[in-house]
Structures are given as C-alpha cells and as structure tokens.
Amino acid sequence: xxxxxxxxxxxxxxxxxxxxxxxxxxxxxxxxxxxxxxxxxxxxxxxxxxxxxxxxxxxxxxxxxxxxxxxxxxxxxxxxxxxxxxxxxxxxxxxxxxxxxxxxxxxxxxxxxxxxxxxxxxxxxxxxxxxxxxxxxxx
Numbered sequence: 436x437x438x439x440x441x442x443x444x445x446x447x448x449x450x451x452x453x454x455x456x457x458x459x460x461x462x463x464x465x466x467x468x469x470x471x472x473x474x475x476x477x478x479x480x481x482x483x484x485x486x487x488x489x490x491x492x493x494x495x496x497x498x499x500x501x502x503x504x505x506x507x508x509x510x511x512x513x514x515x516x517x518x519x520x521x522x523x524x525x526x527x528x529x530x531x532x533x534x535x536x537x538x539x540x541x542x543x544x545x546x547x548x549x550x551x552x553x554x555x556x557x558x559x560x561x562x563x564x565x566x567x568x569x570x571x572x573x574x
Contacts, residue, residue, distance in 0.1 A: 440525040444569055445488040449509050449518035452493040455480065458515070459491055477545075478503025485574070492518060505542055519558055519565040527555035527570040534561045534568070 450458045459469055459482045467489055469482040478500025482491040494503040494510070509518055524530040527546075531539070539561035546555040554571040 440523070441530075442523050443488070444521040444523040445483075445485070445490055446520055447490040447492055447518045447567070448516065449506050449513075450491050450493050450515045451510055452480070452496055454515065455482065455491055455493040462489060462491070474502075476500065479506060490521075502543055517565070519567045521567040521569050523569050523571070525570060527557050527568045530568045530570075531557050531559070534559060534566070537561050 448458070462482075462484075463469065467484040467487045469484050469491070471480070471482055473480045473495065475495065475498075478495050478498030479502050480493050480495060484490070492506055494506045498504075506518065509516075522530075531541075539559045541557060541559045543558040544556065547553065552571075552573050554569070554573050556571075557568045559566055559568070
C-alpha cells in the first residue's frame with residue numbers, strides 16, 4: 436500500500452484548436468465530464484475532467500505565451516497526442532530534486548496559494564518522458 440501520497444493524477448492530450456470541440460465531444464460520449472477554461476495568460480484552452488483523469492489542451496491561435504508556444508511545438512512535431520502525464524506528489528520541489536538527479540529539463544512551472552488552497556505544478560522532461568509534478572489540495 437502507498438503511504439507517500441504519490442499517484443497518477445491525469446493524462447494531458449494536446450489537441451489542435453480546430454479539433455478540440457470534436458475530441459471533447461467524443462470523450463463526453465464515452466462518459467467524461469469536462470470543465471472548460473480559457474487560460475489567456477498561458478495561451479491555452481483546456482477541457483478538464485479532474486475526477487476522470489483527463490485533460491485536453493489546445494493553444495489559443497496567435498498566442499505567444501510560453502505554454503502556447505510549447506503546445507504548438509509539440510503539435511507541429513507530433514500531431515495530437517499525449518502531451519504530459521501528471522503525477523500527484525506530496526511536495527513538488529522535493530520531487531523535482533529527484534528528477535533533476537536524472538537530468539530533467541523543466542518546460543514550465545506555476546503555482547498559487549490562497550484561501551486555504553494551494554497548487555504547485557512543474558512540467559518537465561526526464562528520460563524523454565513528459566511528466567508534470569503536481570502538489571495540490573485542490574479537488
């Protein structure tokens with residue numbers, strides 16, 4: 436039995452903006468329930484089923500925000516597909532220190548705290564595996 440709190444949280448699919456609605460509709464028909472958000476500061480739109488473990492991310496056309504550029508690069512190189520696998524960890528900084536020992540390269544980080552909630556997210560690549568470390572009490 437796990438005692439450290441680390442677990443698979445969700446999978447993020449990068450999808451071209453023009454296909455996001457159709458992809459979301461397909462997953463909805465499969466039983467997923469999405470909350471939609473346009474994160475203009477990151478340059479992306481997301482469809483997230485937190486409980487179902489699935490996220491769709493698409494760049495906002497014309498955005499020059501760093502996350503939008505990263506998603507655009509991914510789509511240009513790979514087409515639609517698995518962008519990252521999100522691992523929930525008790526402490527994102529401590530988990531990052533572990534991945535750093537294995538040569539991790541950080542692509543993006545964000546965090547917030549307030550009103551009793553916190554979220555620390557570190558998106559990285561290690562051994563060519565796209566991983567996002569997530570420490571949060573947001574449910």
